[in-house]
Amino acid sequence: MQHKEDSPGTRREIRSKYRELILSVQKNREDMLSASNNKLTEVLEKANKLFQDVRQPREAALDAQLLVVTTDLGNEKASQLSAEGASFDSVAFTEHLLSYMGLKRLTNGEDGQQNGAAFGYLPQDAWQKVAQRAENCFRAAPSFHYM
Structure with missing residues (x-):
């Protein structure tokens, strides 16, 4: 069946x-x-x-x-x-990096705009945050291979 x-x-x-x-x-x-x-x-x-x-x-x-x-x-x-992969978008990288670091944008009422460009400030521990993230990449020994 x-x-x-x-x-x-x-x-x-x-x-x-x-x-x-x-x-x-x-x-x-x-x-x-x-x-x-x-x-x-x-x-x-x-x-x-x-x-x-x-x-x-x-x-x-x-x-x-x-x-x-x-x-x-x-x-x-x-x-x-x-x-x-050889092309690198530096603007996108910078935006992602600043976002990860916690960029605090200044509001329009503050003195944060000159010539139409917006400014802000980074928290004091911003670079330490990036360093800790990068440190994780270097904890393992690099792989060995023949050319």
Whole structure:
């Protein structure tokens, strides 16, 4: 006796969903390579849910094909990120650092604006806070590797 999961209609539906995922990855390749979105992760999550219903070799072969396509795309995305990693946004870094340090902005009524620029002050322990955070990064010995 066949279970509901083993019916030809269910198997056909699973294969169809896998083909749709593979096709969407191939069509939206450029979108998925963008560092600003998580579409590749979403596809992998859908594939994981779909894999729970895989019972036959044909569906498993489609899962493997999707895995190959997404792995290639993930590899390309990782290479792209490491190539783009050379750019450093100093303004964003400075904003995050000052926010972490607890910058206290002066209100409009105070003498905190000159030539349209807003000023503020840092708490006395601001640099100690950064030092403690940086100290955590240096507690472990650096890994050794050959060039």
